[in-house]
Amino acid sequence: MEKYERHIFICLGKRCKKKGSEEIMDAFKEASKREGLKGPVLTSRSGCIKACKITDIEGEYSPLAVVYPEGVWYRNIRTGDVDEIVTEHLKSGRAVERLLLHRNF
Numbered sequence: 637m638e639k640y641e642r643h644i645f646i647c648l649g650k651r652c653k654k655k656g657s658e659e660i661m662d663a664f665k666e667a668s669k670r671e672g673l674k675g676p677v678l679t680s681r682s683g684c685i686k687a688c689k690i691t692d693i694e695g696e697y698s699p700l701a702v703v704y705p706e707g708v709w710y711r712n713i714r715t716g717d718v719d720e721i722v723t724e725h726l727k728s729g730r731a732v733e734r735l736l737l738h739r740n741f
Contacts, residue, residue, distance in 0.1 A: 640675075640676060640677060640678045641676040641677060642676065642677045642678075642703055642704065642705070642706075642725075642726055643677070643678045643680065643703070643704045643705075644664060644677065644678070644679050644680070644701055644702070644703045644704075644726065645680050645681070645682040645685070645701060645702045645703075645704075646660055646661040646664060646679065646680070646681055646682060646699070646700075646701050647682050647683075647684060647685045647687075647688075647698065647699060647700040647701065647702075648661065648681045648682060648683065649682075649683055649684025649685065649686075649688070649698075650684065651684075651688050651698045652684075652688065652698040652699040652700055654698075655698050655699050656699060656714070656715065657698070657699040657700075657713075659715055660699055660701070660713055660714070660715055660718060661679065661681055663715045663718040664679045664701075664718055664721075664722065665679050667718050667719050667722040668722055668726065671722055671723065671726075671727055673722065673726055673727060677726050682702070685700055685702060687700050687709060687711070687737060687738075688700060697711035697712060697737055698711070698712070699711075699712070699713045699714075700713070700737065701713055701721075703725060703726070706731070707738075708725065708731050708736065708738075709736070709737040709738040710732070710735045710736065710737060711735060711736070711737035712735065713735060717732070717735060720732055721735070
């Protein structure tokens with residue numbers, strides 16, 4: 637098994653899929669490959685990660701993604717945000733503050 641520096645999970649739960657998480661997943665894979673991160677970063681699909689259910693407003697936080705090992709949770713991701721997350725966080729290690737839902741560091 638390869639050793640990865642980071643692992644990003646894209647939520648493909650019902651609410652996130654309604655808001656384009658499949659396209660976001662594809663965009664993460666393309667951007668990671670373009671930035672030369674295909675080996676050090678693994679992009680995976682996830683079932684519902686339940687964070688959108690922490691409010692009474694359906695889907696307020698979706699689409700969602702989580703980056704490990706840092707434990708950074710991103711919310712309201714759009715395809716236009718993917719390049720910034722890839723270059724700032726996955727490549728340079730700096731979380732994108734405006735999209736944070738939660739972080740453990």
